Amino acid sequence: MKISVELTLTPLQDDFEPAIINFIKSLRNSGLTVLENPLSTQVYGDYDAVMNLLQKEMKIALEAVERGLLYIKIVKSDRSDYEPHF
Numbered sequence: 001m002k003i004s005v006e007l008t009l010t011p012l013q014d015d016f017e018p019a020i021i022n023f024i025k026s027l028r029n030s031g032l033t034v035l036e037n038p039l040s041t042q043v044y045g046d047y048d049a050v051m052n053l054l055q056k057e058m059k060i061a062l063e064a065v066e067r068g069l070l071y072i073k074i075v076k077s078d079r080s081d082y083e084p085h086f
Contacts (some may be wrong), residue, residue: 002044002045002076002077002081003044003075003078004042004043004077004079005042005044006040006071007027007041007043007058007070007072007076008069008071009061009068010070011065012065012066012067013068015068020059022060022061022064023041023057023061024036024041032045032050033045042072042079042080044078044079045078058072066072
């Protein structure tokens, strides 16, 4: 089963950039399809591969901050080729 996941890591502290940068770099190095924009990062692939990656990397990212939020949305389908039609 293919899934698309949108993630937004929001550290609630002054020195927030290193945690976000490290999280995104770890996702990029996974071999999965990873797309980024200024507000979120999307990961696309097989359910088991994506969830195994996220289980590990989300824990590392949250341990790297004193306080933070991690928003996650999961869609059952690979939406990596989505293009608006308007």
